[in-house]
Structures are given as structure tokens and as C-alpha cells.
Amino acid sequence: MNIDKKIVDDLVANDVSFVTTVPCKQLAGVIDEVEKRDEIFHIPSNKEDEGMGLCAGAYMGGKRPMIIMQNTALGVTLNTLATLTQFYRMPLPMLISYRGELREPVACQVEMAVHTKALLAQLNIPTYHFHWQKDVEEFDNILKYTFMCNKPVAILTDANFWGGYGDQ
Amino acid sequence: MIRSEILREIAPIIRDHLVVCNIGLPSQELHMIDDQPTNFYMLGTMGLSSSIGFGLALAQDKAVISIDGDGSVLTNLGTLPTIANNPTGNYTLLIIDNGSYGSTGDQPTYAGKKTSLTAVAKACGCENVIEVQDKDLGPVLQEAIDSDEMTIIVCKCDSGNIKLPVITLDPVVIRHRFMEAVKA
Numbered sequence: 001m002n003i004d005k006k007i008v009d010d011l012v013a014n015d016v017s018f019v020t021t022v023p024c025k026q027l028a029g030v031i032d033e034v035e036k037r038d039e040i041f042h043i044p045s046n047k048e049d050e051g052m053g054l055c056a057g058a059y060m061g062g063k064r065p066m067i068i069m070q071n072t073a074l075g076v077t078l079n080t081l082a083t084l085t086q087f088y089r090m091p092l093p094m095l096i097s098y099r100g101e102l103r104e105p106v107a108c109q110v111e112m113a114v115h116t117k118a119l120l121a122q123l124n125i126p127t128y129h130f131h132w133q134k135d136v137e138e139f140d141n142i143l144k145y146t147f148m149c150n151k152p153v154a155i156l157t158d159a160n161f162w163g164g165y166g167d168q
Numbered sequence: 169m170i171r172s173e174i175l176r177e178i179a180p181i182i183r184d185h186l187v188v189c190n191i192g193l194p195s196q197e198l199h200m201i202d203d204q205p206t207n208f209y210m211l212g213t214m215g216l217s218s219s220i221g222f223g224l225a226l227a228q229d230k231a232v233i234s235i236d237g238d239g240s241v242l243t244n245l246g247t248l249p250t251i252a253n254n255p256t257g258n259y260t261l262l263i264i265d266n267g268s269y270g271s272t273g274d275q276p277t278y279a280g281k282k283t284s285l286t287a288v289a290k291a292c293g294c295e296n297v298i299e300v301q302d303k304d305l306g307p308v309l310q311e312a313i314d315s316d317e318m319t320i321i322v323c324k325c326d327s328g329n330i331k332l333p334v335i336t337l338d339p340v341v342i343r344h345r346f347m348e349a350v351k352a
Contacts, residue, residue: 043250054226080216
């Protein structure tokens with residue numbers, strides 16, 4: 001299974017047509033796939049809170065948005081999640097590379113990984129963790145759930161899910 | 169002129185358009201001067217007025233004006249390259265540049281010192297950047313809205329605030345009526 005293609009197929013099937021991204025090595029394939037699709041407007045952001053602002057505007061303009069980002073940036077988005085996305089009750093699927101988890105080669109990444117689920121739990125953000133490739137089967141349901149409840153929803157995707165980093 | 173005087177002057181120009189208004193006093197002033205369902209008032213999230221308005225402009229065809237401040241743009245400087253590289257003609261960014269953080273007690277910003285947001289916007293790749301003095305804003309803003317080119321306006325003005333109450337509208341109400349106005 002090509003998980004990049006499966007994820008973007010699910011986005012298109014759920015009418016997600018506005019995607020902003022801040023890159024991560026693990027997310028390179030899915031970002032490439034987003035860029036390729038005519039059904040999706042892809043706009044890279046310089047920072048994740050900026051991206052969430054773009055998504056809020058796109059949602060109010062009638063589009064279904066999504067952000068693709070790293071968990072290391074969660075800290076800079078907490079205020080935006082609380083005072084914009086949640087306060088105004090807007091849906092936002094967040095496809096997040098879960099750096100610092102199993103098969104992570106960079107020690108510093110672990111320092112935010114140990115806080116990631118706690119921060120999301122503190123914000124009452126529904127959170128799903130993809131560890132095995134088959135976990136991607138849930139993605140379609142998660143998108144439907146997000147746009148049903150009008151909340152930000154986190155999908156954490158670790159290195160094992162993306163197939164690791166190869167020989168290191 | 170101070171910001172509230174500028175908002176009073178441009179209210180008839182922006183009334184029929186989608187407006188995303190910056191957190192704090194700018195939203196409170198616009199709400200008091202001319203509350204419209206086409207106004208999206210930011211109650212939090214300093215810095216994102218330009219981003220929210222830009223996302224809205226990209227998602228649909230109606231004209232959108234983001235009212236921002238110099239302090240807020242400095243908070244989210246990354247917005248300018250994003251706007252510059254994805255231009256859309258229905259978007260106008262109005263930066264009311266009074267050189268101070270008005271809502272927090274008029275502490276000076278760097279935009280009131282050495283930093284020129286006009287030059288920054290140009291350096292970021294924005295092609296249509298106009299710096300204007302407060303008294304001359306009206307016609308410039310009208311032209312920006314009417315034109316098919318995306319425009320960034322940096323309106324230089326005095327710092328100063330008026331006393332007024334906070335907005336007590338529920339955020340979901342603000343968002344809902346705004347989305348209905350977008351669809352109308």
C-alpha cells in the first residue's frame with residue numbers, strides 16, 4: 001500500500017481542498033502527493049500558527065482545510081488552537097509527524113515527543129496515533145469525525161508508520 | 169489621526185465587503201462604529217488577521233480586507249512571503265501602522281523605529297505595496313478593493329486609543345453570521 005497516496009485519496013474523497021504544510025522529512029511523500037492533485041489547493045506556511053489562520057479563513061470561505069506539520073511545532077500553535085480553532089468552533093484535521101518516537105534517530109526530537117500527547121490531552125483535542133501502516137485505514141473515518149464535530153483533531157504519525165529512516 | 173478615526177472614515181468603504189479585523193481595540197472600535205455581519209472580529213490570536221483574511225480570499229471570490237496592525241504583523245512576519253507568493257486579486261491587507269502596541273498601552277513597536285513594513289512587504293515579494301498617510305487612506309483603499317490586483321497598504325498614523333467596552337458577542341455567533349454573509 002502507498003500510504004501517501006491513500007492519505008491524499010481520502011482527503012479528496014472527503015472534499016478536503018485546502019491544505020497547508022510545514023515540511024518534515026517523514027511527510028515529504030504526502031506533501032508531494034498533495035501538490036500533485038488538482039482537487040487540492042496547496043499553500044506552504046512559514047509557521048504552523050500562520051497555517052492554522054489560513055485554514056480558519058479557508059473554512060469560513062467554504063473550503064474544508066487541513067494542516068500537515070511536525071509535533072515539534074505543537075507548542076507554537078497552542079494559543080491559536082485554543083483562541084481561534086476551538087473558540088470559534090472550527091474543524092481542523094492535523095496530520096502530524098510524530099518525531100521523537102520509536103525509530104527516531106535524533107535525540108532532541110524526543111524532548112517534544114514526550115510532551116506531545118500530554119499537550120493534546122490538556123487541550124481536549126481528539127488524538128489518534130498511527131504506528132503501523134494498516135492504521136491508515138482509520139484516516140477516512142477520522143476526517144469524517146473531524147468535520148462532524150467541528151474540532152481540531154490530531155493524527156500523530158510516527159517513524160514506524162512512515163517506514164523508518166532506512167539504514168542509519 | 170488615530171486608528172479609531174481612520175476606522176470611522178473608512179467604515180462606508182468597507183461596509184459591504186468581507187472584513188477580518190485584528191484582535192483587541194481595532195475589533196472593538198469597528199464593532200462600535202459599524203457592526204456588520206460581514207465583519208469577522210478576532211477575540212484572540214494576535215497576528216493572524218492577515219492569515220485568516222488571506223485564507224478566506226483564496227477560498228472564495230468576494231473581496232476581502234484584513235485590517236491589521238504593525239505590532240500584529242511583526243508578530244507574524246512569515247505571513248508576508250506567503251501572501252506575496254500566492255497572490256489573489258480579491259485580497260487587500262490594510263496595516264494600520266501607528267508605531268505602537270495600542271491594545272496593551274501604546275508601547276512602541278520596531279515599526280515605529282527603524283523597521284519599515286512597507287520595505288519588508290516589498291522585500292518579501294509583495295508587488296503592490298502602498299504607504300499612505302492616514303488622511304489620504306480612503307481613496308487608496310477604495311482603489312485597492314476595486315482593482316484586480318492584490319494590494320498591501322501601510323497606513324501611517326498616530327498612536328492613541330479611545331475607551332470602549334469589550335465585544336461580548338459569542339465567537340460562534342460571530343463566525344456563523346460571518347459565514348452566512350460569505351455565502352450570501
